[in-house]
Amino acid sequence: DIQMTQSPSSLSASVGDRVTITCRASQSIINYLNWYQQKPGKAPKLLIYVVSSLHRGVPSRFAGSGSETEFTLTISSLQPEDFATYYCQQSFTSPHTFGQGTKLEIK
Amino acid sequence: EAQLLESGGGLVQPGGSLRLSCAASGFSFSNSAMTWVRQAPGKGLEWVATISGNGGLTFYADSVKGRFTISRDNSKNTLYLQMNSLRAGDTAVYYCAKEIIVVVVPALSLWGQGTLVTVSS
Numbered sequence: 008d009i010q011m012t013q014s015p016s017s018l019s020a021s022v023g024d025r026v027t028i029t030c031r032a033s034q035s036i037i038n039y040l041n042w043y044q045q046k047p048g049k050a051p052k053l054l055i056y057v058v059s060s061l062h063r064g065v066p067s068r069f070a071g072s073g074s075e076t077e078f079t080l081t082i083s084s085l086q087p088e089d090f091a092t093y094y095c096q097q098s099f100t101s102p103h104t105f106g107q108g109t110k111l112e113i114k
Numbered sequence: 115e116a117q118l119l120e121s122g123g124g125l126v127q128p129g130g131s132l133r134l135s136c137a138a139s140g141f142s143f144s145n146s147a148m149t150w151v152r153q154a155p156g157k158g159l160e161w162v163a164t165i166s167g168n169g170g171l172t173f174y175a176d177s178v179k180g181r182f183t184i185s186r187d188n189s190k191n192t193l194y195l196q197m198n199s200l201r202a203g204d205t206a207v208y209y210c211a212k213e214i215i216v217v218v219v220p221a222l223s224l225w226g227q228g229t230l231v232t233v234s235s
Contacts, residue, residue, distance in 0.1 A: 008176075008221050014186065035122060037221055038219065039220075041219075041221040041222070043159070043222070045159075049227075050209055050225040050226060050227055051151075051159060051209070051222075051225055053221055053222060053223050053224075056185070056214075056216055056221035056223075057166060057217055057219045057221070060216065061221065062221075093203050094158065094159055096159075096221075096222075097220055098160075098220040098221060100175070101164070101173040102161050102173070102175045103149075103161045103164070103220070104161060105159040105160065105161065106158070107158045108158045
């Protein structure tokens with residue numbers, strides 16, 4: 008199985024900050040990489056698919072990049088509603104494994 | 115508006131069975147692969163199983179293979195997860211999700227609200 012490792016596991020930041028979350032795959036997944044956002048008590052939501060394409064309704068302050076084994080999610084200017092947990096997921100091969108999550112908290 | 119609504123969760127004893135349902139509306143269900151994802155209390159997301167639009171292809175996580183069966187009834191726009199031989203480690207919120215394919219890359223574009231399964235004596 009492909010292992011997905013996110014870093015950091017948690018992150019404290021302030022409104023207006025620029026933050027970056029990294030996701031590493033244990034082998035090449037080319038561009039089969041998606042990002043999800045989950046708020047407490049809620050279902051996850053698709054944020055970015057195919058590395059860098061924003062799902063409908065997702066603000067342009069979110070951006071994804073990377074290829075092969077290393078990927079990043081960047082939020083250019085944190086807003087209060089962005090404090091949540093973020094998960095990467097590979098869909099290159101079954102099982103479509105998720106990273107362990109990155110909890111973004113208010114400083 | 116596209117929507118997914120899970121049901122069937124509850125408390126079950128170890129070794130018991132439970133069937134989850136996921137009612138879909140607002141999109142072409144039969145043309146969509148569907149997935150179950152679970153989340154143990156305080157933990158991350160775990161992909162469980164996926165089924166193709168016509169039900170002909172199924173995929174399972176090793177942790178549930180042989181115990182869980184994913185199926186669908188396209189005439190009822192409903193997805194199922196039959197869970198047998200349940201263990202304490204299966205305790206989780208179970209989400210159903212709709213899969214989209216963009217440039218051959220699958221992603222889970224629509225999620226239900228989840229249903230809690232608790233395995234305990």
